[in-house]
Amino acid sequence: MNDTSLLNAAAAAIEQSCKLAEDYFSVSFSIPTVNLHQRGKIAGSAHLQKNLIKLNRKLFIQNFDDFLQQVIPHEVAHIICYQQFGRVKPHGAEWQSLMRSLFQLDAHVTHKFDVSNVGMQDFAYQCECNNLIMLSVVRHNKVMRGTQRYRCQKCKAVLTPC
Numbered sequence: 001m002n003d004t005s006l007l008n009a010a011a012a013a014i015e016q017s018c019k020l021a022e023d024y025f026s027v028s029f030s031i032p033t034v035n036l037h038q039r040g041k042i043a044g045s046a047h048l049q050k051n052l053i054k055l056n057r058k059l060f061i062q063n064f065d066d067f068l069q070q071v072i073p074h075e076v077a078h079i080i081c082y083q084q085f086g087r088v089k090p091h092g093a094e095w096q097s098l099m100r101s102l103f104q105l106d107a108h109v110t111h112k113f114d115v116s117n118v119g120m121q122d123f124a125y126q127c128e129c130n131n132l133i134m135l136s137v138v139r140h141n142k143v144m145r146g147t148q149r150y151r152c153q154k155c156k157a158v159l160t161p162c
Contacts, residue, residue, distance in 0.1 A: 127152030
């Protein structure tokens with residue numbers, strides 16, 4: 001499936017979700033734009049002030065129907081909450097209410113998609129008790145820049161790259 005097809009399907013699902021919200025609240029909402037630039041293991045994210053939804057291209061392709069039925073309504077609910085209520089807790093009572101009453105979906109905060117092949121590299125670290133601990137690329141980069149140190153939960157020693 002090419003990017004244009006993905007974006008068209010996502011835009012249609014977003015528009016449909018916004019239409020449901022408009023009917024529910026009897027208010028017009030600004031329809032968010034969408035892109036496929038979400039990185040890492042996150043399925044999608046809502047950028048409230050930009051009125052933008054970012055979707056993970058690889059996960060979208062692998063879980064197309066689930067994205068249209070769950071991920072997109074989840075992210076639209078964040079946008080609608082912001083437009084209707086202002087700043088609220090990201091997965092707070094308002095968002096949960098929209099998920100249940102408007103979209104008839106469980107208010108899950110995270111997805112359960114297989115992320116084993118989304119291209120995230122893990123880096124091996126060890127401690128004084130010789131445990132092998134894998135850190136994400138984000139954490140590894142923080143260690144390399146010297147802005148963060150991580151410790152073993154057992155021996156409390158600072159982790160070092162293998």
